[in-house]
Amino acid sequence: MDELPLVAWLDDRGPLLVYARAVRRSVPAGPGYRLGTIVGGAVEWVASDPRRYGVVEQVVAATLPTSEPGLSWPMGWPLNFGTPGSSGALVVVNAGDAESHPVVEFRGPVTTPALTNISTGDVLEYDIPLAAGDVLTVDTRAGTVLLNRGASRLYSATKRSVPEQTFTLAPGVTNFAFRAGPDSEPTATATVRYRPAYW
Template identity: 70%
Template sequence: MWRWWTDGDPVLAGDGEGTVSVHPQTPGGELVWSAESSDYGWSVSVGAEVAFTSALAAAQGATIILRWWDASGAYLADSTGDGGDGSFAAPAPAGAAWVQPVVLLPDALASPVPIGTSSLLIGSPSGGLSWPLDFGTPGSTGTLSVVNAGDAATHPVIEFRGPMERPSITNVDTGDVLEYDLPLAAEDVLAVDTAAGTVTLNATASRLYTVTSRSVPEQTWTLPPGPSQLHFRAASGDPAATATVRFRPAYW
């Protein structure tokens, strides 16, 4: 779950129950993302690849910053993207224990604008983004960019966590879809192992038969070398519903 804070400019409006908006009063205001459990963001290992995507940054020509803190909570460094890019990735530097996404807003605005969707992925030092904390709200803009740094296609493991109905994930670049016609309760996890070609509910029961006609065979759903844009959707669901994509770079 996200929290946001500022030093008073930009001004935040909303409590997380509806649309949360931000209103920059002067140029150069920072909107900071924090975890509910830590003022320093999310834990990270040195060398891990971290990627942050923000609809606000793309819409406002803003700059994404990944702010690094050490284990004691002391500021370490900033990694800074290009203005207007909706996503930015960087490896955790030496000494980093926490990462905090920041959006630097370039201009004052006459009225508030919605923060919109955002996503954070934290990988392992061995490579491969593997921990999306938020893939967006089902049925709206659950969009994420991932990068297979290898030179061969890789088979991810995908986990859908409810509550939602008929979850799906699409690789926009290939057009390949995986969709399953079943409801997931809040405690349910549907795991799709694309290498093994299995679909398992709560680690026990096969749900391969719930695949829809829109879907490709599981073992053909891969992430090719380079970047891929993924869309997470559901026929209906709760903002707490998520999709997790775990993979490692593959090589010939």
């Protein structure tokens, strides 16, 4: 039986999420059972992951780096520096006290998409072209790499890429850089989905 999301409120941190499965239950079938009123019941849950997670999923996204147009000549007042470019940077905040496994999504058009943890140097990089509308989903907890939520593309990991299950978010702030091959479009994106993790 697969583990299912279970939200429990155990301490002053409020409700937190675990993935667990029910292994035993005791439900007394007294007079209130037919009315849906059960007193003194118990359910035993088992979770393979001991961490608890924030209930709300956090999402951070970035496009590939693009240059800024800069000042236009002749200059007028006020100065117009043009539309800001993109740096390809992502800032992720794990507010918990345990490492968390993110889900990373690369969206095309892009070639050889890569996400680098600036602090550790760990990289997720895949030698694969993604057309517009294609999504490469990397689940670092499950260790899977799926193209359009279908076929596995785990084999496309480059030599620079670390094993997916080792790519985690430490507690606190983590800075990432999104980069790609030369034939990529500036509209390509990298999205990091995660939940703060707690012991």
